[in-house]
Amino acid sequence: MLSNRLAIVLTTALAPAIWGTTYLATTELLPPGRPLLAAVVRALPAGLLLLLITRRLPRGVWWWRALVLGALNIGAFLALLFVAAYRLPGGVAATVGAVQPLLVAGLSVGLLGERLTVRTVLSALAGAAGVGLLVLRADARLDGIGVAAALGGAVVMAVGVVLSKRWVSPAPLLATTGWQLVAGGLLLLPVALLVEGPPPAVLSGANLAGYGYLSLVGAALAYALWFRGIRALPPVAVTFLGLLSPVVATLAGWAVLGQGLTGTQVLGGAVVLAALVASQARRRGPGGRPAVTVGAVARASHTTD
Structure with a gap:
């Protein structure tokens, strides 16, 4: 088990x-100014590919x-992610985004009946602090629109x-992932054309490689794994686990771009990893068995909604 x-x-x-x-x-790899x-x-494209593979449409x-879900997990999130990526240094965007565990913990109390524990709060605060140590620079440029987007x-x-946990789809995982990717992409399309x-007219080989990587690996594969984990x-x-993103981003900058890696960054990465380990430990009930919470009962009742 x-x-x-x-x-x-x-x-x-x-x-992540x-x-x-x-x-x-x-x-x-991507052309500038086109988030x-x-x-x-x-x-x-990733969503359409998954729909073609699964041949399953939503029902009811x-x-x-x-x-x-497509608007939240894909459409709005990706738009805001790329706006933040274009307008902010990666460290600022990652540090602002590191508040997500606290947000999920709070929402889970109201929507899933989960219990907010001291360990969760402390792990979330430690994770955000670790991300700040890892990626934030003293001379980081703050852009209002970029911070709001992050x-x-x-x-x-x-x-x-x-909501993905509250609403459990009866369809196969790849089909559900495809629905959300298509919905999010279609919602973004008119906005992108308007803005x-x-x-x-012309895309370089690097542009095409970048778009292909982000679609096939960064969307089709990554979102399928993510939604499987949520289930x-x-x-x-x-x-x-999303706190791994800035850790990988920092290592990628060091390995690919030759960016320096300071002792403070190493400390920040260690703090993030410690927070991740602490967050994954399950609360145990009597006899060493996993505790049954109100949230577990609530989630079971929502699977047939």
Whole structure:
């Protein structure tokens, strides 16, 4: 049982690890000044591919639920993510986004009946502090729109994670992932055309490689792993794994771009990893068995909604 849970945690962790390369791919491979186009190209082709593979469409209430989840987890989140990536240094965006575990913990109390524990709060605060040590610079440039986008991205993703746990789809995982990617991409498409105009007439090989990587690996694969983790694990445990993104982003900058790695950054990375480990430990009931909470009963009742 323990090994099965560990396997799910590790495979779910691959998603934020992949997303940690988004900043590198955006700045090094994509055309400048087109964050909404990047979000559309990342989501829509990947979703259509998964729909083609699964040949499964939503039924009943899942038409509007897929739209809502797609807007939260994909459409709004990716738009805000890329706006933040273009307008802020990666450290500022990552530090603001690190509040997400606290947001998910709070929302889980109201929507899932979960109990907010001292360990969760302390782990979330430690994780955010660790991210700050890891990526924040004293001379970091603060842009109001960028900060608002990063904070908004954390909020909509937190709501999406909790609702994804509350609304458990009866369809296969890849189908549900495809629905959300298509919904999010279609919602973003008219906004991207209105704000940024048509796509560039000419794209370089690097541009195409960047878009292909973000769509196939950063969306189709990563979101399938992420949603699988949400189905199997408590939402708070899943969202803590998102703190791996700035760790991977920092390591990618060091390994690929030759950026320096200071002692403070190493300390910050260690704090983040310690917070992750603490967040994954399960609360035990009498006799060493996992405790049954109100949230577990609530989630079971919502699977048939």
